[in-house]
Amino acid sequence: MLLTPSFFDRPVLDVCPDLLGKFLVTKQGAWMITEVEAYDWVDDLASHARHGKTDRNAPMFWEPWRRYVYLVYGMYWMLNIVTGPGEHPSAILLRWVESLAGPGKLTKHLEISKKYNGQLADKKTWLWIEDRGVIVKKNQIACLPRIGIDYAGEWAKKEWRFLIKKYSI
Template sequence: MPHRRLPRSFYLQPALDVARQLLGLYLVRKTGRAVLAGRIVEVEAYLGPDDPASHAYRGRTPRNEVMFMKGGHLYVYFTYGMHFCGNVVTGPAGTPHAVLLRALEPVDGLTVLAENRTLPVMKLEALCSGPAKLCQAFGIARKENGTDLCRGEIWIERRDAPLVDDMIARSPRVGISKAREQQWRFFVKGSRFVSGKTGRQ
């Protein structure tokens, strides 16, 4: 199957649909040294004004401006004083919905991915098993905020057949205190690469 960057139309769908479909796809970044790639195994949807846990719940600010762009852009934010997290913006312009990339299964460029982590990473499972870890491994930081996944050197592509529903699980989102009742976290059932304790769901 040819490796192909996903078209804009994919990202213009509702956030929950994009989140579900992102599982099993590949995040790719081309750098001067290598091609980095990881299979997406865990995501969370954030639904803007309808979602108290979303950064865009209280409207537009300089920080969340990228979320209001049209789908297909990358929203990178800084948190806890030391971490970056990456989101895929979804929906048409003016709809501040996004999908947080929470965990990847490392596939290509493993050496570079490991070098990018500030601490030595002995286990493959720990390389990208968390939103801040995968951003660090892929070198995603402040200057990547606003990157267009349809044009830039970072993109998402399909390599395998889509996952069937049986392989996907849902749960409440992680690390937030609001809207805990919403099951807007999606992950690949049984994957060793989801965040948290190995194998735990």
């Protein structure tokens, strides 16, 4: 079952645990999502939205269910899905899917780049998220600090990286 805007039009910290166990689907196949990170609003010092809207981060300020794809360190594409509530500038970084360990490897393997930025995560553009009936219980989920954002002060300590314990290293 395709996940639609109502799933994503909620606070990002509520959507994150619900995304674990869902499937990322492309022309190449379907992969179960096993690790994600939340970036919440403009006062989260780790979020690209922290300095307001720019050319790069504009999709974060649009409505939920859009994709936010950007290049990091001049090398790797990062795939995010925008969440709510409403046009609250928040997004979820997809870090791992089953057998593809790492946000940069994930996008490289699935050939996800700039051309996927800003669009709705629907079937027209061949990159969407499905519920395939996998149930992930709360006690199977671990919450840890986010990766690569040590500069973010108090925000760096927030345990906004969600993963299925079974798939952690």
